[in-house]
Amino acid sequence: MRTPLIAGNWKMNGSADLVEAFGRAFAEAELPDGLEVAIFPPFPYLEAARRAFAETPIGLGAQTLNPLHSGAHTGEVSGRMLCEFGVRYALVGHSERRQLYRESDEQVYDRLLAALGVDLIPVLCVGETLEERDAGRTMEVVLRQVGFVMSRLEPQQRSRVVIAYEPVWAIGTGRTATPQQAQEVMAAIRDYQASFDAELASAMRLLYGGSMNAGNAGELLSQPDIDGGLVGGASLKVDDFLAICQSAG
């Protein structure tokens, strides 16, 4: 059995008040047994979130990290620093970082390795653009992104990685992949993993991301290869995010 994970990526959004509101709501919320919940706020809110979420099941995540521990890298944050703030997860390879900050597969791999090196759980984001989907290249693109990273890891490292399939055309657009479209790609990711190690593949957690909301989460999460969600916009509203968590039961 795989532990479901609902992760909220706030991107460059949120506020100190929102952190407090999540703390209050989740301290009292009834959540499905065994569900893991995580919020990835912007760096400045990590300390406030650590305090506000202390009595809740919410784990803390970082939206990126630098591959190095320290040094002359103005504006960057290392995994070691994140650990000092109680962070458990780190996103790597989010499509906004790939597109807006030109992060290559190599850089994504370096960040993921750094996360593993300090015992963070990396959430590796992969997904095709609309142009790639329309050209029939979805599987090729997604499996290249997954394969670039996973083929370079030791089996014991691979077992710690969570993969988020996020079709780029569905992120922040209100256009969700159908449960069938998501399931098809996610089954292919699991099959690809099985070519390394079948046991590991069946234990690996796969999240869907792309305009997931309270209305569509239930059907997406009921697909056999979808073990949770990476939620952007809907993770900025306490009630919506709570409803998504509740539909993961």
Ligand code: PEP
């Ligand atoms: C994301 O940013 O990872 C995401 C899935 O965003 P949204 O839910 O807003 O599409």
